[in-house]
Amino acid sequence: MLILQCVIIFMASLIISPLILRGVSFLLTRYSILDRPHLYKSEIGRKPAPYWAGIAIIITLLVLSPFIFIFAWFSSLLEHRLMIILIIGILIGVVSFIDDLDTIGKSPISIPPIARLLMQIWVGAIIGLTSIKISYMSSIIGGIIPLDEWYWSLTIGSFAVTIYWIPILVTIAWYVIVFNAVNFSDGVPWLTGGYALITFIILASLAVKLYITDTTLASEENSRFLLVLLAIIIPITYALTRADISRRLIMGDSGTIMLAFLIATLAIIAGGKIATAISVLGLYLIDFIYVITVRLLHGQNPMRWDQTHHLHFRLMELWLSQSQIRFIVYFLTSVFGVAAIFLTTIGKIILFVIIAWVTIFLTEILEKVKKK
Secondary structure, X not given: OHHHHHHHHHHHHHHHHHHXXXXXXXXXXXXXOEOOHHHOHHHOOOOOOEOXXXXXXXXXXXXXXXXXXXXXXXXXXXXXXXHHHXXXXXXXXXXXXXXXXXXXXXXXXXXXXXXXXXXXXXXXXXXXXXXXXXXXXXXXXXXXXXXXXXXXXXXEOOEXXXXXHHXXXXXXXXXXHHHHHHXXXXXXXXXXXXXXXXXXXXXXXHHHHHHHHOOOHHHHHHHHHHHHHHHHHHHHHHHHHHHXXXXXXXXXXXXXXXXXXXXXXXHHHOOOXXXXXXXXXXXXXXXXXXXXXXXXXXXXXXXXXXXXXXXXXXXXXXXXXXXXXXXXXXXXXXXXXXXXXXOOHHHHHHHHHHHHHHHHHHHHHHHHHHHO
């Protein structure tokens, strides 16, 4: 039954995704929402392409969500989670539209870095107040560490409200980290799309593993829910990445932010497999820490984008081509992700340390080459 459900929804997404992309491309071109390739050295001479194409991700989810109710049957809790994802996805799409218009110089409103950070905190806080929040963490010595044992109880009139403040804070931190780690990968054409696609495939593999090994009813339904969502998300991510490769469409910040939101959310839905997601995102999580640290040490705005500090820009200094950079990132991401699926919590921590050393090693080599 699970295979049939996923196949039906996957095939529907595979057929509908390109149609949605064509529709998005037509509308963006019709209203001249196009990028400005002349501003980037590697893009000079290219014809302007439709921008804000990343909105196709949430549109595909909205269009295909009825298939989830028709061909898959879930508890009211999981249906509630789907509604949360869709609503926040729409809001992210609206905010990213303003940001993307600002990027191409067509918005009277400029969104400063602090506003983007506040949006990330807001998303984490909203998720933290829902059933999707991170309510526990795996212990190094085995078992789990509950995070919802500390809470505040408030009574407002006839309503009683319970706020689990530790899960909210942890969830906020998780979303801020993932948003920025994925956003930092957006510097080489279609790097982010392929990076996210690999992450989704790793999460799907993890869901299959959990579905087979954990036969409790709640775990099976959770894994099935994750696989059904990924059956929709993977085809549109692939189609959008292919369009981005040929520069027929540019996903823009809307695509980057939406992919980051889905990665962060699905990692929680996967049963709180944050350590696995951290391993998959390891390269750019370390890059996030490195870049923020360097900027702070130099008295720079830690949230300001540049073309110097990020991993892919440092790799370019080794005279590597964009294709070679993508291969390095994709290969290491795949290796670390597959390894993380089969490792214990301690193994994942060791793996993350290895990722850190690999990233630091690359950084040191690049610094020496730069000085020469």
